[in-house]
Amino acid sequence: MANEEDDPIIQEIDVFLARSLLEKLYLFQYPIRPASMTYDDVTHLSAKIKPKQQKVELEMAIDTLNPNYCRSKGEQIALNVDGTCTDETSTYSSKLMDKQTFCSSQAASNVSRYAAAVYKKGELHLTPLHGILQLRPSFTYLDKADAKHREREAANEGGDSSQDEAEDDVKQITVRFSRPETEQARQRRVQSYEFLQKRQAEEHWVHLHYYGLKDSRSEHERQYLFSQGHGLAENTELIKSPSEYLMMLMPPSVEEENDKPMAPSNVLSMAQLRTLPLADQIKILMKNVKVMPFANLMSLLGSGTDSTAVLRCVQQVALLVQGNWVVKSDVLYPKDTSSPHSGVPAEVLCRGRDFVMWKFTQDRWVVRKEVAAVTKLCPEDVKDFLEHMSVARINKGWEFMLPYDEDFVKKHPDIVQRQHMLWMGIQAKLEKVYNLLKEHLVPKKQEAQSAHPLLVSGEQRVNMAKAKAKQNYGQLEKEFQRQKAEMKSNDTSAKTDVPNIRIKEEPVGAEEPMDTSAFEGLNNGLVNGLHPGEGSPEPVNGHLPGGCIDRVAQELKAFVSSTFKKQFVLTLSELKRLFNLHLASLPPGHTLFSGISDKMLQDMVLDTGCKQILVPFPPQTAASPDELKVYALWEAGDTYDQHRQVLLEIFSRNYRVRRNVIQSQLSQECGEDLNKQEVDRVLK
16 A cells, blocks of 8 residues: 555546557568668658568668768669669669668567557557568569679670580480379478468569658548547447456466476387377387287286287287287378378288288298289388388398297187188288289298298198097097997987097098188298197097087078178188188187188088079189189079079179170060169169
């Protein structure tokens, strides 16, 4: 209170907000001029503005009669700029530098806190500023003088040279065609400095008319700086309570947080990592490391982490290659991204990297030239794929960077079997995309193989299997006799049946177990780390017990029935691919993992009401034998069964038929005229 008494209020001034020049009023800050030249002496010759950029260019006359003006210097500058001749394009028509150009730049990006104030008759009128521009001299005339000088020098040099020398200067021109611009490249180009400069240059100048300080138009416009109405309705912004006004003058202080050292955006500490959900932790680790044994992954996740949950999560972001986990391609190359080297979209990159990973499931060595020839990608992209999971060896190729993880394969046979089925589906997809030949599917034999105890030749595997069968023969014979004796003592019927031992007949020579031809040389018996007989129930005399076979048959029949109800016609190759995908979606230990041969699958297709359609494909076709075997659902129980059967008979006579022939044949056989929509439905 004592301070308030010492500083009494002398006068109260009413403040008004003027709106007439809102978003139209600019403040120009001119450079300092000599004391002998006041602003009243300056004459504006022209003015122009670019409204979007808030850029102004003023041309102002220089008082050449002023004693501070150096006439000789002005004549020299005009001579350097325009030369000796004067025409309409001359900058200084009077052969004297008699004008100066000023260009503006924004003094502040946010001018909402600034206003122009006019005090009149005890009232203060405020008009918000739309921009504050600082005017600086433009020296473009010096660039013009340099250009003139270079032109004169070029003309002199050109006159001295002969025609022969001119011909020697001819150089070869290389024509290059630019690739189609991707969306990511377009965004980078739009945000570049060059593009912004070009865009600013494209905006047209708006020419203005300058009015002097004492001009009548200036006097008229100056009246708009005053508020037109003094009513409270016009100035509601200035009506604030004392507490609100004090809050505006002194906003509450916000405690600034202590600046912490910022790590790079792609670096995450282990402490921060362990605060994330388990799935995110595994994804970040696999994305950064790219290839990792399961034991290392568990050690990074910390003690107490459930290995079952880790196995469930890691299969979502990685694939098993030689017992080690390799991050999936779509994690490294998300959708709508492209290659930094060639601009190839992410989908193509994922296919190429999947091919490299699949090659490493076949062998420990991959040749870079072979990958580039198949994928048709640039060398930089192929090198990136290989560096993710392998190491270059001189005169040998690229070797998978980690040794085969035997411990994981032995502890988790179900996971290995499931990953094997996934790779079979990926292989079928790659075969279609890249039209892989037989030499691509069968791995090359290495001259010097590692002395890993699990890597044995094909002949050795056959001998080992025969020896194992001989060892188990005596035990199996005793078990059979024991069960036979028990059945005789308990069964009152004359005939004795042995339910638990069934002998399955397989044709010799023509039929092979499903999809094993593509993996015969795989790691010398290792199919993605899976040994024959591992990961599935132990057979008796090479076959499953009767109860297990019944369950397998039921599951297989359900899959075949549901598949053909969705897709009425399938080749054997496509059916096997869908079956592999179905296996990959099943939980570990499912009965279907016991092993399904091609013959079992084909027999089940015929048992579910389907028929094989012998389509007469041309003899020169490049399709595989499985792609030539076509099966179709003969009776689906709907209204189009008869039409479908007629259509299948048509295709059993010719593999290519015209639409009008099909429509006429359907009408003739079915005794009714089908419209276009019905024919389309049958064909679909």
